[in-house]
Amino acid sequence: xxxxxxxxxxxxxxxxxxxxxxxxxxxxxxxxxxxxxxxxxxxxxxxxxxxxxxxxxxxxxxxxxxxxxxxxxxxxxxxxxxxxxxxxxxxxxxxxxxxxxxxxxxxxxxxxxxxxxxxxxxxxxxxxxxxxxxxxxxxxxxxxxxxxxxxxxxxxxxxxxxxxxxxxxxxxxxxxxxxxxxxxxxxxxxxxxxxxxxxxxxxxxxxxxxxxxxxxxxxxxxxxxxxxxxxxxxxxxxxxxxxxxxxxxxxxxxxxxxxxxxxxxxxxxxxxxxxxxxxxxxxxxxxxxxxxxxxxxxxxxxxxxxxxxxxxxxxxxxxxxxxxxxxxxxxxxxxxxxxxxxxxxxxxxxxxxxxxxxxxxxxxxxxxxxxxxxxxxxxxxxxxxxxxxxxxxxxxxxxxxxxxxxxxxxxxxxxxxxxxxxxxxxxxxxxxxxxxxxxxxxxxxxxxxxxxxx
Numbered sequence: 001x002x003x004x005x006x007x008x009x010x011x012x013x014x015x016x017x018x019x020x021x022x023x024x025x026x027x028x029x030x031x032x033x034x035x036x037x038x039x040x041x042x043x044x045x046x047x048x049x050x051x052x053x054x055x056x057x058x059x060x061x062x063x064x065x066x067x068x069x070x071x072x073x074x075x076x077x078x079x080x081x082x083x084x085x086x087x088x089x090x091x092x093x094x095x096x097x098x099x100x101x102x103x104x105x106x107x108x109x110x111x112x113x114x115x116x117x118x119x120x121x122x123x124x125x126x127x128x129x130x131x132x133x134x135x136x137x138x139x140x141x142x143x144x145x146x147x148x149x150x151x152x153x154x155x156x157x158x159x160x161x162x163x164x165x166x167x168x169x170x171x172x173x174x175x176x177x178x179x180x181x182x183x184x185x186x187x188x189x190x191x192x193x194x195x196x197x198x199x200x201x202x203x204x205x206x207x208x209x210x211x212x213x214x215x216x217x218x219x220x221x222x223x224x225x226x227x228x229x230x231x232x233x234x235x236x237x238x239x240x241x242x243x244x245x246x247x248x249x250x251x252x253x254x255x256x257x258x259x260x261x262x263x264x265x266x267x268x269x270x271x272x273x274x275x276x277x278x279x280x281x282x283x284x285x286x287x288x289x290x291x292x293x294x295x296x297x298x299x300x301x302x303x304x305x306x307x308x309x310x311x312x313x314x315x316x317x318x319x320x321x322x323x324x325x326x327x328x329x330x331x332x333x334x335x336x337x338x339x340x341x342x343x344x345x346x347x348x349x350x351x352x353x354x355x356x357x358x359x360x361x362x363x364x365x366x367x368x369x370x371x372x373x374x375x376x377x378x379x380x381x382x383x384x385x386x387x388x389x390x391x392x393x394x395x396x397x398x399x400x401x402x403x404x405x406x407x408x409x410x411x412x413x414x415x416x417x418x419x420x421x422x423x424x425x426x427x428x429x430x431x432x433x434x435x436x437x438x439x440x441x442x443x444x445x446x447x448x449x450x451x452x453x454x
Contacts, residue, residue: 026327038202054085056196060107061208063158075231083184088194095417122160132169134177243439249285252446258287262411262421265340266295268315270420271361273432291407325366336372342400
């Protein structure tokens with residue numbers, strides 16, 4: 001008994017220490033201080049405004065990002081450094097095969113909405129030429145035309161141009177790409193990241209086209225525009241990701257299937273997507289089925305330190321953009337998550353599932369309420385209007401485990417491994433930043449030719 005108590009106490013101390021550390025990172029004030037310090041160092045050293053791009057040939061997100069980099073370079077007085085890179089292994093990507101399959105589908109949707117050609121010359125990228133193309137690219141590394149060559153190769157690969165790939169895949173030195181990738185990975189690791197399709201500027205990371213607007217805003221803030229003219233492609237990108245919800249549900253939406261939302265109480269991205277998901281479902285008159293799952297770390301997967309740091313900083317930016325209260329957390333991992341799952345199912349039976357989700361999310365991620373304690377959980381359930389003796393009873397039961405496991409299995413079978421995941425019929429959208437693509441998809445399904453806003 002004493003040993004068990006000591007272990008629980010030790011884990012609790014570790015959890016609280018982690019929460020305290022993350023709270024410091026989540027503060028918008030901390031982000032502003034980091035940016036100011038970075039700019040001060042740059043001025044003192046007389047350095048250029050360096051933007052580093054880490055791109056991967058067989059990563060479709062790298063292809064989409066590369067499409068906008070010439071515009072970034074033309075509009076801002078920056079030094080763009082491009083590196084041939086590759087994302088880290090399974091420690092950073094727990095389901096790499098599923099990710100690769102999903103990424104191709106997701107990038108195809110993005111490309112269609114953004115007007116970027118994608119697999120228009122073939123049904124799939126010419127993967128049989130991947131190694132040769134990498135070695136060919138490596139032969140240009142360090143040259144003034146490296147980025148132009150990289151863009152050309154990315155384009156022929158992700159447009160499915162097998163003939164062009166065959167012509168270019170036997171001109172490089174065999175094995176040269178491995179050396180370039182190893183060097184770029186080492187540099188990226190020193191700078192604090194692990195993924196491809198990443199931009200780095202002044203100690204801050206920006207992933208793909210989804211976070212490019214943050215970099216544009218930061219460069220605007222430090223005043224490095226070359227001229228006062230508009231950056232058309234970059235502005236169009238931001239505009240494409242804006243959507244308006246219908247003023248009342250379109251009649252065609254009545255035939256749509258339920259919208260399923262897979263979330264985790266320990267995922268900040270899940271918390272950030274909750275309110276928006278409810279708004280989308282309400283606007284289109286859809287039934288929203290929330291299907292919580294255990295967090296990855298409670299399913300035997302670990303989150304490396306670099307990934308944890310990036311998530312903390314990225315979610316802070318996203319919360320500020322979305323206007324969601326955020327930044328003072330109490331990590332619910334372990335007992336707190338299990339109690340939330342049990343109480344959620346009870347709240348659903350009382351028709352208060354939505355209220356409990358929002359109240360628990362706000363408590364965990366913006367008020368540092370420890371739901372692993374009775375005091376913390378009572379605060380959340382009191383706001384929700386749940387009967388405390390019943391809450392105590394369900395928290396002592398393991399009846400929640402089977403339906404929660406069924407949710408995980410359903411999520412995995414749909415082709416997604418992580419949260420938040422939104423599923424409408426056969427279409428799957430992973431990530432809180434795919435809300436606009438979901439809305440576009442619903443609009444298409446509701447479009448009868450007469451418009452959907454009537």
